[in-house]
Structure formats: C-alpha cells, structure tokens
Amino acid sequence: MIDVQRLRVLRCVAEHGSFNRAATALHMTPSAVSQHIAALERSVGARVVDRSTRGVTLTQAGRIMVGAAESVAAELAHAAREIDRLGTARSQLTVATFTSGGRYLLPGALTRLTAAHPGSVVHVRAAEPEDSLPLLRQGAVDVALAYHFDGPLPGLRGPGPDVEWLPLMEDPLHVVLPETHPLADRPVLDLSELADEPWVLGCLKTEAYLRRYAERAGFSPEVRGSTTDYFFARSLVAAGAGLSLIPTVALTPSLPGVRAVPLAPPAPARHIGAAVLRRSVRPPVSTLIAALRECAEGAAAAGSGARPAQPSAASPEGPS
Template identity: 75%
Template sequence: MIDVQRLRVLRTVAEHGSFNRAAAALHLTPSAVSQHIAALERSLGAQIVARSTRGVTLTPAGRIMVGAAESVAAELVHAKQQVDQLGSGLTQLTIATFTSGGRLLLPGALAHLTAAHPDTVVHVREAEPEHSLPLVRQGAVDVALAYHFDGPLPGQLGPSSSLAWTALIEDPLHVVLPDVHPLAGREALDIAELAAEPWVLGCLKTEAYLRRYAERAGFEPDVRSTTTDYFFARSLVAAGLGVSLIPSIAQTPQVAGVRTIPISPPTPVRHIGVATILRRDHPQVMTLVQALRGEVAALDAKTWATQPIQPRSYVRD
C-alpha cells in the first residue's frame, strides 16, 4: 500500500528540487524527507529521485508517481467538497481564467452553465496559467481557462501529468501602431520591419515572446514601456510612445488613434484551451467546456483565427 503522506512529500520535493527546500515547505527535517522518499522507493521497488550535489531530479518512475500524487491530492480535495455539499444540495464550481480570455469567452459560457445547472454555485478566480494550472492539479480549482505560446504549457504538461488539455482557439498576435505611423496603411507586416521601433508591451510573457521572434529576425527590440494591461499598452501606443504586440482577443475595447496589422507568417499565436483533471466525471465541467466551444464557434471568422477544436488528453499508459 502506497502511503498518501509519502506521495505528498514526493510532490513537494518535485516542486522545490531539493530535500532541504521541501523540508522547509513541509515543516519537516531534511532527514525526515529523505526517509519518506526512501520508504516510497522501497514500497515501489524503483528509484524515483536521482540525488546529486545540485539537488534532486525525478526519474521516469518518479515522474509517473508525481502525476499519480497530483491525481490523488486533487481527488481528495474533490471528495471533501462533495461531502461539504451534501447538506446544502448545491454544487460548487471554481474556475480560474486569464483576463482577456475570460472577458471574451466566459460570460456567455457561464450563462449557459448556470441555466443548465441552476443549483451550481460558480466561483471565478483571475490567474495566469503558471498559477492556475497548479491550482487545478491541487484540486483548488475545477477548470482553468489558460494559454501558452509556442512552447509547452507551464508546469510541463505531459504523459505523467494529472491534467487534460482541451484546445479551444489559436489567438494570433498583431502589431499595434499609431494610426499616423508610416506603416499604418499596410495589410501585413514582417516583424523585421519594426527593428528600429520603440516597443510598448502589455504583458511580461509577451515581451519574452517578442524577444524570441526578434532574435529570429536579427534584431534586439528596444522596449521602452511595459505594463500588465493590454488596454493601457494600446493607449500608450496611441500617445506615440511606440508600437506593440497584442493578442487578437485583447484588442477590445477599441482604442482611438491606433491601427492593428497582422504579422506575416510565421504568425506568432497564443494557444488557448481548458485544463481539467483527468478521469473525473463532472457534469458541470463538461457543460462548461461545451459552452466554451460554443463561444469559440460563434466568433466572427473574419476577425478571429479559429482552428477545429480537438480535445487532447495526456493519459498515462
């Protein structure tokens, strides 16, 4: 029998990358953490962590067990929620979302959800993917509306993960220019044409993405202004402080004095989707995912670059 506490210790070791840091997070001694891991390895008959002077890393068996540990922890949280709800007759559903995607897709989807399940109490939390996906794994939220760029999802979603990812839409990034800019009349722009421009950005992750694309185009972007709000970034562009790189779904509400222009292929995109726990039969979650699909399907095809929705789950063998 695998001890649940030892799985919790393993999850914490995987999160922190060392016995010492895991021990501090768990309020244990490093020796106690090491003993828990050693006992788990004995019960499995396999090595689950590789120890070195630089810390510890997971073995293939360790990655499988961390995925199992995430599933167990989330299911225990879910079971506790169900027990708490027995007396009230109400179902609690917690959704995490990033701002621009939530603003565009969630209101209509939630209206459909609450009409289909009137006894469901909905909670919405704003969170970026690097925060919302761990919350799904932990069982703290049921659904995360999230995104990633051309790299993997935060948290290394993969074969040993406890998460399922359902792709919803590809959200292209566009250049935003002052409407008096010499290039504002173009139908499309190569990002290399903007090498000499000052940049205004509305998201730190967008900045990292811009720098990768700029490096491919052979220049270092001159980032003059950074914000955490795409509307504010577009307002700064309208004021003449520079140009910006903005996802399509963050182009509303409109800002006077700017022009939005597509980027010539290869076009940078955000991949938007829904993260849920694998192998959980949750009618409200299924209804919400279907409603989000409906919201995507209703988008104006001339404005939004949509792709056929292909649910993609990462299931262990």
C-alpha cells in the same frame, strides 16, 4: 503500501527542488523530509530523487511517483467536493482562467451555464496557465481556461491521461502602433518592416515570443518596457513609447490613439483552450465547455479576428 503523506512530501520536493525549501513549505525539518523520502524509496524499491550539492532532481521512478501523487491529490480533492455536495442541492464549480481570455469568453459562457444549471455555484480564480494547470491536476479547480504559444502547455511536467485539452480558438497577435505612425494604415505588416522600432510589451511571456519571431525576421528587437497588463501596454503605445504585440482578445475595449494591424503569415498566435480532468467531468463542466465553444465560435463569426481552433493545437506536446 505507499504512504499518501510521503507522496505529498515528494511532490513538494519536486516543486521546490530541494529538501530545505520543501521543509519550509511543509512546516517540517529538512531531516523529516529526508526521512519521508528515504521511507518512500524503501517502499517502492527504487530511488525517487538524485541528491547533489545543487539540490535534488527526480529520477524516472520519482517522476512516475509524482504523477501518482498528483492523481491521488486530485482524487482526494474530488472526493471532498462530492461529499460537500451531499449536504446541499447546489453544485459547486471552480474555474481558473487567465485574465484576457476570461474577460473575453467567460461571462457569456457563465450566463449559459447558470441558465442551464440554476443551482450551480461558480467560483472563479485568476491564474496564468503555469499555475492553473497544476491546480487542475491537484483537483483544486474543475476547469482551467488556458493558452499556449507554439510550445507545450505550461505548468505540466509531461503527457498524462488524466488531463484532457480541449482547443477553443486561435488568438492571433497584432502589432499595435500609434495612429500617427506611417505604417498604421497598412492592412497587414511583415515583422521585418518593424526591425528599427522600439517595443513595449503587455506580457512577460510575449517578449520571448517576439524575440523568436524577430530572429526569424532577421533582427533583434529593442524592448523598452515590459508590463503585465495589455491595456497598459497599449496606453504606452498611444504615448509614443514604442510598438506592442497584443493578442486579439486583449484589443478590447478600444483605446484612442492606436491602431492594431495583423501580421503577415506565419503570424504568431496564442492557442486558447480549456483543460479538464477526464475522470471528473460532470454535467455542469460539460455545459461550461460547450458554452465556451459557442462563445469562441460566435467571436470568430462576428469578425473579431480570432479563429476557430485548428486540429494541430489539440495536443501541444502535452496532454492528449
């Protein structure tokens, strides 16, 4: 029989990449961690990690077992929440969301949710997708409002039948310029026209995205500043520090002194969606997903610049 504690240790080793760091996180000794892994390998009849001087990496069997460990953790967390609900008529729902998408979509969706399920208690925690999606698989949250660019969903080690990705909207990125800039009145811009401009960014992940698109346009951007706040980045643009690449949902509230101009196709965009665990979808979760879709469709219909989700965004090299 496979011991649940040993699965927990393996998952921690996979997360931290070494026995020593896993031992610190688990408040164990490295020797105890090694013994747990050795016992797990004996019980499954296969090596689950490859050991080297650079740390440890998962074998194919190890990856399978980590997936099982995440499923077990999610099931136990789900069971604990169900037991908690036995003592109260109030349904508990936890939502993880990235900041700009949560500010844009979540308030209206929560209003609809509480109207349909007045006894629900909703907990909201801010988390970027690379954190919220693992939390979902672990059963720590019921819904993860997340996004990806033109690659796979972050924070997931690969496809899995447990997570369902539900596309909500496409969130095109705009160039934000000082309103006095010679190109500020243009209806659309090609990125190649901005090859000589300095840049300030409101998200560290946006820098890698900008560099990829700039390379396609034939230049290497000069990045003078990186922030973790889109409003701050727009403030720097207004002060003349450079241009910025900002998603549609982060263009509100408006800021004096700047203009946002769409990029010519193929324009970069974020794909926003909600992730849920298939086996734990219950009426409040279904209601919230439907409400998020209504809010996304309403924003697109109002001419915000956001677009309905495209089918191609449904399975971004990750969960189906």
